[in-house]
Amino acid sequence: MSSIPAGTDDAPAPRPAEVRSPLSDGQWHRLHPLTPLFRGGLVLVIVAGVVISNLRDRLVEFFLPSVVPGLDPDDVEDFEQNSGDPIDFILANNLLLWALLALLVVVLVLIGIFYLMWRFHTFRITGDDVEVRQGVLFRSHRRAPLDRVQGVNLTRPMIARLFGMAKLEVVGAGLDANVKLEYLSTANAETVRADILRLASGVQLAEADAAAPGRHASAASVVSAGITGLIVGAEDPAAEPESVVHIPVGRLIGSHVLSGTTVSLLVTIAVIVVGAIVGTPWLLFAMIPTAITFAAVWVRSITKSLRYSIAPTASGVRITFGLFTTITETLPPGRVHGVEVSQPLLWRAKGWWAIRVNRLSGRSATDGQADQFATVLPVGTLDDVERVLRLLLPGFDEADWPAVFAHGLLGPVEADPFTNTPRRARLLRPLSWRRNGFVLAEGALLLRRGFVWRKLAIFPLARVQSVGITQGPVDRMLSVANVRAHTILGPVDGSLGIIDRAAALELFADAEAAAVRAAAGDRSHRWAGAPQHPPIAVAAPITAGETEA
Template sequence: MQEPDAAKDVAASGAAAGAPVLRERRLHPVTPLRRAWAPVAVIAGWAVHDPDQAQRQLTRLTTTTLLAVLAAAVLGAALYGFLSWWFTHFAVTDTELRIRTGLVFRRTAHIRLERLQAVDVTQPLLARVAGVAKLKLDVVGADKKDELAYLGQEEARSLRAELLARAAGFAPETAHEVGEAPARRLLHVPAGVLAVSLLLTGATWATLAAALVVPPLLWFATHSVWTVLATALPLLGAAGASSVGRFVGEYDWTVGESPDGLRIDHGLLDRAHETVPPGRVQTVRVVEPLLWRRRGWVRVELDVAGSANSVLVPVAPREVAESVIARVLPGVAVPAALARPPRRAGRCVPFWWRGYGLAVTDTVFVARHGLLRRRTALVPHAKVQSVRLEQGPWQRHQGLADVRVDTGANKTVTARLRDASEAAELLYAQADRSLTGRQEALPDRWMA
């Protein structure tokens, strides 16, 4: 599809005479097709909410009236989509990305460039067919991502490169000339390995078994079709999401390293081009399902402050995964052995206490839990926000305590059932290590 000339020059709103002209741009012309669905969705929602009333209203209409109503609905949806596109503009200033939207109620979003921590390019299936892309912006302190949907593919990539260059401190005059930073491939997950890993995931088979066993039992117990459907459909959906859905979403998973962070490309139908910003990773988790251990496979997940990016490596050999972790957390190595709690911890959590472990190195706080699905969490000392010691009545009687470490991603990593004296010593030592780590940490910076 040919790229449109969507840019226009307008005077900055409220600017004084002689003020510089602000170059505003519009979204891609296919955007109205996306937004035109909003009125249709409202009508469909009303029909689903009250189907009897909707059916009564339809039976009262003649064929001519029904066609006229449909034509009016189509024209109204098209007009809504066009006007919402026409009154949406964006511009990049020296300090911010400004997005103006709204016909009746105007909204202007001011996104400070220095607060940008990631700019992702995503392409749903229909967007790939149309040759457009969506730009998602991760901003520090924002609950959800702002987005520009849709832009031409080349325009989206060039705008992403310009925003990252300006966030890195390049002058506005030269930022658009920097271009996209080169990336070096670190990892690629073959489709066959991904498929086998999903087949060896216990949750997939457990959900599928429940979807096949529970509905027949409900049928014999209730003989109600609606009860069976209300139970079977969510179970089948969960089974599909944990197997087929994950395969489609994690297909062709590629991790590359560039000056603006780690880049992640993935997706069979919907393609996503995501960025793990440097210095924003709060926790790294190494996940080892039971059936993966014989093959030496692991999954690596992330907690990133202010971001929804949660997967770094869907499946890979441990050595490869640890090499990628070393790029996310420079100077950090995953400990080979972790110390178990004392044996009396079995009086608090029988059998499962064997899955708990703890290690503290010069750079990270490491805690492990789980026997069937082992999870090892690594928290850099500089990312620890607070440390707590918790001790219930039975734990106090057994001389045990939990040490909880809170991170900047509003998540907690817990070292379970440690000896009480060890936990008290760990509490104060970890507080000192966290303070020292923050003082010695390098500043987070794009394109360093």
């Protein structure tokens, strides 16, 4: 990696006491030299190989007579008619030197293209922004302001891990606002990520006592470290705390077996079998692609959740997941806009739950990885849920936790604090009217829904944008209303229907005033010097009868 003079677009450099990596000095730097290969060059080489393999006859016919002097056209015609192997043709006509020369030209052209791509792809980290410039013919310049950073993700695809490389993604506050640094060495990626989060927090640290590790390592040690990482897991810094949740592989597989997708597959297979028995045997052939597709999706979803870990750090909550492609994301404080704890009916006997969040990911809703970044607990017990919620909601009032667990997740029970659907409107919520309700806690709005599929949504008031009320004609007849907490787009739904009209109006006024107070006192965008997460410990079980997998 090399440095480039700043030029005319100088920006304030971070103070040396704030950063630890030499790449965070405010100057322009180039990425890892193998970046062009892993950003698409490998695909280009594969495509070129496929094209040459399928069009070899045409290539020999087109290039050889014009390039090689004295080549007999009858020999080329014989090759075309017999469809011989190009290697045999080259050896038979003493064209080995020309073939090696052509191969050398192709290699040099590829190296030249990759060099230009690497040469014009630079980045810098200043005291205000993370910037990336790239492109040879069509130039682009992306900037992520540090005060708008929503998180920093570190991704290590399997092949890149073998070469000791990783890519960083700085998550911005907007659609397609992310800035990617792909690729850096794993050691550089870790230190640069820590510098970005430290600068975004506003903290000022003393210069590191220990020198940074050397940049150059032998190829054997790099590949060995990559293989070790593939087996053991993410190479986290030694100072990082241990995960507060551990998901057994059996529980992870069981959660997929007891999922709605598996039930849908079994129903589909049953329908196909019945149709084949009744008189359409060819329907059995439809089971093959259906089973293959399901198996691929099933295995992929499991491998994405393997090696899951979640732990508190000085820069926020650190979440790691993925077997082949390992992703480590750091979610700074105050970046969670909504939390939802859910439990499908088939998980109830095991006492399993899942947690998803609304957060700015910089990705569109159609991006396949958007939902992956929204899941912070794929499957866990009630104790696991409590540990994760205490990480995600560190400012939640201790007196309100019973409203989350005893009443919100497992309730309703006696002395239920939730305002639920009135009895007169129970026909509109025939199964869940006793659970369908809300409570405005200190600093958060809790929405409880579902009888078959239990859900509890928690919205920190400092992140709530607005609260809306709607009524339809039937709602007006029954004097009920629907409320909705508006936050950023995400899987956590902020709507709650069929609430008493007077209670909805009271919530509208109270939530508005509470949200204004919470936003005025919120300082989470600058978390430097804020109290660290306390040790996560679960005392006595919250309820009896929960099973541990």
